[in-house]
Amino acid sequence: SNRPAIGFRFDGQGARRFGDTTAANIGKPFAIILDGKVISAPTINSAITGGSGIIEGSFTIASASELVNLLNGGSLPAPLTVEERRSVTASLGADAVRAGQLATLIAFAGVLVFMVLSYGFLFGGISVVALLMNGILIIAAMSMTGATLTLPGIAGLILTLAMAVDANVLIYERMRDEANAGRSPIAAMDAGFNRAMVTIVDANLTTILAALIMFWFGAGPVRGFAWTLSIGVVTSVFTAVLVTQVLLAFWLRLRRPKKLPIAS
Template identity: 45%
Template sequence: MFKTLRGRLIAIAVIIGVAGWQLYSHKTETGEWLKLGLDLQGGMHLVLEVDDPDSTMTADAKSDMIDRVDRIIRTRIDQFGVEEPLIQKVGGDRLIVELAGIDDEDRAKGIIQESAFLEFNLVLPTAEFDQALSRIDRSIVATLGVDSIRALGRDVVDESDDLENLLFGADSAATPDSAAADTTAAPEEDEAESIEDALRPFSSLLFTGDVEGTYFVAAEDRPVAEQFLAMDEVQRAYPRDQKLRWGADLVAQGARNYYRLYVLEEDAFLTGEELEDATAQRDPQFNQSQVQFQLSRAGGRQFARFSGSNVGNYLAIVLDNEVMSAPVIRDRIGARGQIEMGQGTPLEEARDLALVLRAGALPVRINIVEERTVGPSLGQDSIDQGTVAGMVGIAMVVVIMIVYYGMAGLLAVGALGVYVLLVLGGLAGLNATLTVPGIAGLILSIGMAVDANVLIFERIREELDHGRATRTAVDEGFEHALSAIVDANITTLITALILFQFGTGPVRGFAVTLSIGIVASFFSALFVTRSFFLAYLSGKKASDPISI
């Protein structure tokens, strides 16, 4: 078929039609012919790293963790609805995430970073923990000293002033109302209170909670309390098999705001590993966002046994070490439950929580070590500049080819038009993403396509100078230039494949466009240009000169 001019022209027409159809069929709703990358349509570039502040993890352990993080983040982003995200492992402990077209960067980062570790713990009475408060206070004073405690904002005096109180402690869990009582006390009472605070740095922060198993901590005192609770000495002073966890919501009491501090059983009786599904909805009765969850069959049986034996107790639903809600167990609970998100929480936040719960918990904390955001306007500027550069480049090529090679140059320009259509159709057909480096690769491959024509035309000129007939000179020119064109294109193609294999986002975009351009330029130079030459020569005699 390709031995005749008619067959060649039909083949070219079919290929042009297929390329045009690929472009048309992949046109997006926004009117774009090609899928644009992060640097063209805007979006977010993140580099994530495994959090290992103490350098205790081995390289193999980090690599395994980042592989697991990769799978979970892919699931989360797929459910988030980002089209064609780039997620790539770099080294042994880093992950590159590129999200094109993202409007809400903070929400996307929250979905990526949230650990989403779900636990169900029994809330315990505070009685046993009350008895441990004196031990906790003594451990803080012994570890930090009075001066350090004063630096944290606690009003303290010399620890020897009240040795008896230090040794034997006191019941200090007051109520929030008592904290707001009359402050016009005598100087002696103020001094006594300062001494008590000095020797009870932690317990003096606590007030009796409004729910069984809870304390209140004033919102402004929470940073100090968190610093105390992070101390190993304090955690060793906890009652056996008990732990403290903060509540997620602020509670208003009078003129002050408080956080709940829950006393929980140390071991969770159930975790999010048994969770099968989670959906967000709004409670029609209280207009409050909530997440309904469904447990597996085994998890449902375990939940039913536990709830049946703890009717009347409080159950803490803990997400990433924060108590989201702590409802009373009023009856035996099966495989379904719900997480209350708190008054005023947007439904979108509940949807995000449901999303990360479905995707699973991250096995390790991850940090964002690099972040870049590209705005849509900057991306449009890149498109405009790339378009101008491409048009100027093509215009210069057209002028030079026609001026220098005459009619042969015009035939090469026609083949170049076919080449551009083939490249764009190939990008659309492969669903490839066009990036700024990709535009550079496209422009570079245009030059390579012209370079192949230059080789052919120079060989034809040499054959004509040797006295060959026009048709013979054209055939010999294409044949003798073939090896040089093949060598140049194959070596460049190998380089492009290496860039694609080992490069990251923008580099891979360049490699994809360059590879498609190389294949298209090879076809257009050796097949399309030759077909056009045959059509040009078909109306001439063998001895007629040609414009080249």
């Protein structure tokens, strides 16, 4: 009939039992039951005594393959009991995103307090301005690439906030060491940016390599996290170095202090 058919074969004992059954039920349907459900019911056309036969019908390649897989798989070794069933709706996703947004705000507030307490209102405030600029650049880059800010993306954004401040901490601590060593404010600032730059680039380079590996080999939420993190690494280096340097240079030129406020 030029249609797919399914071949089967029994062992010796099965061939005898199957032959007796088919001989006594010619013209009747033969139900194939798996886990209490009839998965096929072909009609017995003749006695099958040789231990092998075929199942014919209106099969397609897909339906025949599915039946073969069911026959080969056999029964489950243990019954499946449903202990709990839940329906996940869009409202749960919205709640998760709102929780992520709240976590971002809390993280930003914590960073702001830490920077102000550690380096004063001037240097801490400048790092917060650079941090805000970093967030704007991340959102702009994601909009340009058509990326969606999912919950894993928010996690990458929060991690980027900490990494951006880490660069400022390296720069400021180097400035503080240079200022405490007796160097002028201009020399201390220049040394702070130049000597901390190697460490900043090295740390962020390893991070972006890890993010690229996750993006290449990951899928779904992992790629969203990796993409946001990659954008954040690039923008954080830009804002922590360039934006902070421009703002501090403007303040230095305007006030011409004899001592940096962060020097102990």
